[in-house]
Amino acid sequence: LSIWSTVPAGPPDPILGITEAFKADKDPRKINLGVGAYRDGHGKPYVLSCVKKAEQIMENEVEDKEYLPITGLPEFIKHATLLAYGSRCIPLNEGRIAATQTISGTGALRIGAAFMARHYPHPKVIYLPNPTWGNHIPIFRDSGFEVRKYSYIDPTTNLLNFEALKTDLRSAPEHSVVLLHACAHNPTGVDPTLEQWGDISTICQERRLFPFFDMAYQGFASGSTTRDAFPPRYFAEQGHQVALCQSFAKNMGLYGERVGTFSLVTSDPEEKARVESQLKIIIRPMYSNPPSHGAHIVNTILKRDDLYSQWEGEVKAMADRIITMREDLYNILTKDLKTPGEWGHIKSQIGMFSFTGLKKEHTVALAEKAHVYMTADGRISMAGLNPSNIAYFAESVNSAVR
Numbered sequence: 001l002s003i004w005s006t007v008p009a010g011p012p013d014p015i016l017g018i019t020e021a022f023k024a025d026k027d028p029r030k031i032n033l034g035v036g037a038y039r040d041g042h043g044k045p046y047v048l049s050c051v052k053k054a055e056q057i058m059e060n061e062v063e064d065k066e067y068l069p070i071t072g073l074p075e076f077i078k079h080a081t082l083l084a085y086g087s088r089c090i091p092l093n094e095g096r097i098a099a100t101q102t103i104s105g106t107g108a109l110r111i112g113a114a115f116m117a118r119h120y121p122h123p124k125v126i127y128l129p130n131p132t133w134g135n136h137i138p139i140f141r142d143s144g145f146e147v148r149k150y151s152y153i154d155p156t157t158n159l160l161n162f163e164a165l166k167t168d169l170r171s172a173p174e175h176s177v178v179l180l181h182a183c184a185h186n187p188t189g190v191d192p193t194l195e196q197w198g199d200i201s202t203i204c205q206e207r208r209l210f211p212f213f214d215m216a217y218q219g220f221a222s223g224s225t226t227r228d229a230f231p232p233r234y235f236a237e238q239g240h241q242v243a244l245c246q247s248f249a250k251n252m253g254l255y256g257e258r259v260g261t262f263s264l265v266t267s268d269p270e271e272k273a274r275v276e277s278q279l280k281i282i283i284r285p286m287y288s289n290p291p292s293h294g295a296h297i298v299n300t301i302l303k304r305d306d307l308y309s310q311w312e313g314e315v316k317a318m319a320d321r322i323i324t325m326r327e328d329l330y331n332i333l334t335k336d337l338k339t340p341g342e343w344g345h346i347k348s349q350i351g352m353f354s355f356t357g358l359k360k361e362h363t364v365a366l367a368e369k370a371h372v373y374m375t376a377d378g379r380i381s382m383a384g385l386n387p388s389n390i391a392y393f394a395e396s397v398n399s400a401v402r
């Protein structure tokens with residue numbers, strides 16, 4: 001009897017499993033709207049020009065293959081946290097933001113959760129929005145957190161249910177950790193307004209809730225890296241000791257390079273050093289130190305004015321193309337096809353995804369009959385749409401809901 005005969009077959013990942021099903025489909029009309037990865041107007045993956053330029057520059061600069069420090073490339077961390085918090089951030093300028101390079105956003109969440117499970121001086125309970133990115137749940141659960149939910153979307157309108165959100169956060173036990181999507185909420189594409197962020201900050205102060213930000217889409221939501229980073233910057237300005245997870249997967253198209261950071265606001269440089277020493281103690285036995293190539297790419301872009309401004313132009317262009325697809329899809333569904341139901345949320349939502357409101361039976365029919373793939377909860381990655389497939393997609397939705 002094999003040693004592994006008791007190992008059960010696990011279910012495919014709800015998101016990455018969609019890509020496997022898409023690849024297995026041989027129909028030429030197939031469309032993959034599953035994984036949140038940008039595609040250009042021809043449905044192709046997109047390597048940013050500023051990334052290609054950075055790699056050319058890196059060719060000439062001495063880039064040995066030595067180990068990075070446990071917390072990663074120091075100059076990368078400096079530039080990445082400056083991008084996240086902004087030059088006017090007082091904790092940043094006072095040198096009291098503890099930070100480490102991570103294996104993209106997932107790694108930032110995992111290292112953050114592991115650090116808090118070990119050092120957060122209160123019950124390890126975290127409130128995740130309902131719904132949230134599916135991977136948030138196992139990340140925090142496997143790190144030893146009790147995972148709870150706070151209301152987020154109104155399933156009948158696919159818009160924010162802010163009253164229910166406030167009620168749930170107000171009734172959370174003091175010192176609960178609250179996960180907040182900084183921008184481009186996944187899967188709903190619905191973000192609080194600036195005023196609503198103010199209310200959330202006040203509730204966190206009143207209830208002593210710990211704000212744990214996940215910022216996987218800075219610049220990719222509105223096209224502005226400044227506007228998208230408003231929530232964590234505002235919370236830090238209001239005196240919250242935020243935790244912040246950063247990813248360069250989407251906004252720099254570095255999906256497979258796995259580049260991110262995890263950071264925490266502390267009280268002073270001495271506390272920053274203590275916290276970083278404990279981050280190292282968690283990282284060293286996990287993966288020792290992070291991959292260097294992607295961090296050098298991001299650092300080369302962020303430290304040079306010419307590449308930084310080229311990057312800002314490219315990330316805005318990606319955001320704009322997605323916004324155009326939202327408008328086109330809305331117009332085809334409503335004006336051309338008179339598709340039954342309300343579709344305004346497709347336009348009002350922001351970022352990579354649209355929470356269409358399609359139900360499971362629709363998503364199954366769309367995959368099986370129309371060869372259109374999306375997650376079971378009806379989320380579509382808008383960048384999977386382009387001028388050559390958007391009409392077919394809209395027609396498929398129209399027939400699925402009739």
Ligand SMILES: Cc1ncc(COP(=O)(O)O)c(CN[C@](O)(C(=O)O)[C@@H](O)C(=O)O)c1O
Nearest residue numbers: 015035036104105106133186214216247249
């Ligand atoms: C809110 C959120 N946080 C963190 C991540 C982690 O991203 P990474 O580790 O690559 O930096 C994602 C990516 N989520 C997806 O875009 C998605 O929801 O399709 C996809 O990349 C994924 O891994 O699921 C995300 O949507």
